[in-house]
Amino acid sequence: MSEQDDNRPKSMTIIVTKGSLDWAYPPFILATTAAAMGVDVTLFFTFYGLPLLKKKLDLQITTLGNPAMAMPMMGTHMVMPNLIGMLPGVDAMASKMMKDMIAKKGVASIEELRDMAIECDVKMIACQMTMDLFEFDKKDMIDGITLGGAATYMENALKSDINLYI
Amino acid sequence: MADQVLDAKGLNCPLPIIKTKKMLKELPVGNTLEVIATDPGSVADFAAFCRTTGNEMVEQSNDGGVFRFVIRRAA
Numbered sequence: 308m309s310e311q312d313d314n315r316p317k318s319m320t321i322i323v324t325k326g327s328l329d330w331a332y333p334p335f336i337l338a339t340t341a342a343a344m345g346v347d348v349t350l351f352f353t354f355y356g357l358p359l360l361k362k363k364l365d366l367q368i369t370t371l372g373n374p375a376m377a378m379p380m381m382g383t384h385m386v387m388p389n390l391i392g393m394l395p396g397v398d399a400m401a402s403k404m405m406k407d408m409i410a411k412k413g414v415a416s417i418e419e420l421r422d423m424a425i426e427c428d429v430k431m432i433a434c435q436m437t438m439d440l441f442e443f444d445k446k447d448m449i450d451g452i453t454l455g456g457a458a459t460y461m462e463n464a465l466k467s468d469i470n471l472y473i
Numbered sequence: 474m475a476d477q478v479l480d481a482k483g484l485n486c487p488l489p490i491i492k493t494k495k496m497l498k499e500l501p502v503g504n505t506l507e508v509i510a511t512d513p514g515s516v517a518d519f520a521a522f523c524r525t526t527g528n529e530m531v532e533q534s535n536d537g538g539v540f541r542f543v544i545r546r547a548a
Contacts, residue, residue, distance in 0.1 A: 427491075
């Protein structure tokens, strides 16, 4: 590698495939932190990660099939039995609890982290195929994103120091 | 005395680092920023941030869970 290559900023890409409240955190936390540490960051939003680019977010979690989701409750930790988790309203209640906890503990909301990511020039690519497949409209998405496919991602990934799939 | 102060008390990862970077960017090179945080993870994180970005950790202390970091902006 030439000296010039050594001097270029480090770079990272993340393929963002999940759009629930809990899974939205890792990509946005890593993207904003990396950007703050001088890393060029590209996020590629595909499949269920794509709705994270919508202007209006109302992210939810589900307790179903997640035995590791132990919520602090009444001085202990409780895991929701699947049989109860499947009832109408339980996911909405769990999502509300999670959002309350996030606010109380000084954890940033996904909306805040996304704004910060935009502010520090994190590049966001929306998967064109997913847009077509799930009939998303670009006008419902935030400004400043670009549309692209696997080749667009690969071009970025090939020259990046870190490539993650979340 | 640091040139600027950032009160990051009560904020959790990654907010103290992001806000620090935002303020450092506005400081002239060589000036210092004092960050006050309560996130216990900030001790390891601010050290890593400084090592990676080249900004200098001039001073740090822990007063009963309130962490102070004085960081000098590098070029």
